[in-house]
Amino acid sequence: MNTITITPIKTESDYQNSLRRIDELLSANPEPYSELDDELDVISTLVHAYEQTHYTIPYPDPIDAIKYIMEEKGWKNKDLEPFIGPKSRVSEILNRKRYFTLQQIHNLHKHLGLPLEMFINEKVLQAA
Missing domain, CATH: 1.10.260.40 (lambda repressor-like DNA-binding domains)
Structure with missing residues (x-):
């Protein structure tokens, strides 16, 4: 079993790297419940949290x-x-x-x- 190292997204650079990793993982088409699928899930959650803080979309009128x-x-x-x-x-x-x-x-x-x-x-x- 490989160990996956995932770090928090603190900077714009971390965010961009995480987006690239998500693209890589999606291209690999991971099997459900595999290590790659777990990694995709965790990174996606971190990206979502970062976006909620740094890229909020205002509500329309x-x-x-x-x-x-x-x-x-x-x-x-x-x-x-x-x-x-x-x-x-x-x-x-x-x-x-x-x-x-x-x-x-x-x-x-x-x-x-x-x-x-x-x-x-x-x-x-x-x-x-």
Whole structure:
């Protein structure tokens, strides 16, 4: 049994080396539960953790996200009424004249799968 030495990813150079190693391992097409598969699993976990810290992707604007979902689903404003309220309220929110209530945020999170952090984050708090 070979010993695999894996070190933490602390620098951008470590990160780039880890990405290259992942490519090598994927090209080798490791057998499930093999040492190479285990190495791939561990390095991928380390890379993910590094990316979460150093390459965070900001959440999109909630109105833009809702409009995108509406377009994807072929929805009209009336299709949001069960989550937001009457037609006038939907229009006010989509036109940025009013912000969401907690109940509306809950409904959009529960029924459309939008993350809560999208509605309450640094960008939104600075605009308030």
